[in-house]
Amino acid sequence: MTALPSLDEDMEQGLTELTTVDGLAGPAVRRARAWLSRAAEPGSVAFWRFVEDAGAVEAVRRLRSGRAPDDVRALVGARAGQDASLEDLLRAERCGARLVVPEDDEWPAQPLHCLTLATGEEPDDPRHHAPRTTAPVPPLALWVRGPARVDELADRSVAVVGARASTSYGEHVAGELGHQLGERGWTVVSGGAFGIDAAAHRGALAADAPTVAVLACGVDRVYPAAHGALFHRIAESGLLVSEWPPGAAPHRHRFLVRNRLIAALTRGTVVVEAAARSGAQATARRAQKLGRQVMVVPGPVTSAMSVGCHELLRDVELGAVLVADARHVVESVGRLGEDLADPPERPTGPRDGLSDVAVRVLDACPVRSGVGPERLARVAGCDVLDVLRVLPVLELADLVERTDGGWRLTPPPEPVAGAGRG
């Protein structure tokens, strides 16, 4: 171990390294994010804000030296003095995995932007934050295993989720959906679980389409254990994705934390079978809160595994769409790509008259730390010249503002009553 550079040395050097070279974050940033991914359990709004504000390298330095705010330090605890970041990166490398960080071009910034926006709605006081299992907070980094690019697969993807204790009907439908979506060039994202998840993954694989399993444990682990062959096949053409470092165990609460990623990474979520008051229902409601289309496959009213699906379809406020096949799914998420430029969390007024490019640039702007036009252009998928053309318009409309670090969304107005700080 002595031959390896220490974390703290790496962090000191990292302060001066170029952010990206050839679309890849520098080694110090990656190591910092690897360390953060083990140091704190994902899903904390306060922790994510701390890292976002300080930057990954500086965040690690402060946590290691005890200079982070108390509430953030408490989330790391004794792990501040430990370091397995290089081991984790090497362990990932050995199983064909790597760490994708927000500073990489490959980062699925556009899909995850809905989480950034939702996090922006969380109050300042951490005591009032949503609990970790339901908090809408972006991941700090993603461990991915497989040959595909996560941003590319997420771009045209649909989540297919449902009961573990599925019926043969549900598995048949999930398999057909996976197959038909795969044939149409859509990526099926699911959780790699028994039942509907596995059937959907298998359907996609049968169509020779890459599929993505978002796991609640390390990408080198197989849970459930019987899915070794399935995960191996997924990792051959698609991706296994996890917020947790290699070796992490599939604790129960991690599945709930994980579910927000399945909803956020995809354009919409299809529920195939769900019992009454089930986890699949909760995932669907979460997708809706993130502005994603909820789609539901009905079933026989005599089947307990369709009761949850029918409850979702009876919920007028949820706005779920009944889908019977992949054609219906593509129809729904296709429309979404045009119609739902703005997530429901922000009022729409001033955005209405914007051009397509302007909306994309606006969606690419982060909530907190500003970024440069080059990065906006990459995330928005347009030329830098386009970005420079529309930024003044967005600034005039009071939608974005310039900071030292670059451009960001204009923060919502402060509450009228003073916050009483200081």
Add this chain to the structure above:
Amino acid sequence: MTALPSLDEDMEQGLTELTTVDGLAGPAVRRARAWLSRAAEPGSVAFWRFVEDAGAVEAVRRLRSGRAPDDVRALVGARAGQDASLEDLLRAERCGARLVVPEDDEWPAQPLHCLTLATGEEPDDPRHHAPRTTAPVPPLALWVRGPARVDELADRSVAVVGARASTSYGEHVAGELGHQLGERGWTVVSGGAFGIDAAAHRGALAADAPTVAVLACGVDRVYPAAHGALFHRIAESGLLVSEWPPGAAPHRHRFLVRNRLIAALTRGTVVVEAAARSGAQATARRAQKLGRQVMVVPGPVTSAMSVGCHELLRDVELGAVLVADARHVVESVGRLGEDLADPPERPTGPRDGLSDVAVRVLDACPVRSGVGPERLARVAGCDVLDVLRVLPVLELADLVERTDGGWRLTPPPEPVAGAGRG
């Protein structure tokens, strides 16, 4: 035949007879409606308006003597010179049936009021009327066979319709629905056909609940022929209902004309199984146009007999509600009784502030000929004193007006441009 009074003699006497005695129309009125029921095929807006304006007895006199407008006479043709009215009434009597007419207290005026309102929306020019198979026009009379009162059964009733070529799943669900609705005191109305219709009727009968089959042929005929025992059981406790006189054959187009009655007589229509672009779908859309709640039972997406159901549930404008059991159905039509006081054909503005009693009295008012407060009280299900209390309010709001014959809805304003008549 010479011992029987001739139709024309009866009509002359009928002009002076009291309209109702003990809630029953006089014999001349009943004979007139019996004659009309055979003289013209149901479903004609122009014919219904002619009878409504002239009154049944006078309408028959004019038609018999050639003094009716040309377009109305053309609908009767050579039948103007024929008369089987007494034979029809006697034939009905022999099979335990009778003719219920709008002048009877038993007439289901409140449910059928939606057809009166919809007919009011039809243009003056008969050439622009909806075709007979889809025209929203009230029946001229109803031949009913069975011990129950048609107005009472219609009051708390739900239509359960669906495919003839149903699956065992659909029949099971329809039977369960019929049974559970019957147990809860709701009347199942259907069309007496093979498949879903029969299963729904049988379910209701198994719960010892009266059920109503609205037929497209005479109530003394059995179509389909295999349903002799079923119709016999329905007629023992519930009702067989038809617009057509005894002996009338089940012509294909009559089923379409009949369907509007199933929708109008009930508070809502449940579709259990329906193929793509099927008759059950058309019935559901018709119910929606009449302001009735459309409810749909989903099924396996792998079943061709549920494709039509899923199409209905995917149609956002239809506003159909997914129902999985009788509880869901009662929830929907229960709400309807409160929320849908006004059918969609009329603007709602001035009605918003009205009391529950006022809305019921308003709904009881006919479009054309005025009626007295006693009749309004009976139809609205409240005291005459209540009616007398709210009528001045409704008159002030310009919702009703007093005519020689009594109270009626204020007609909609004339078009701005002159009609150019005369």
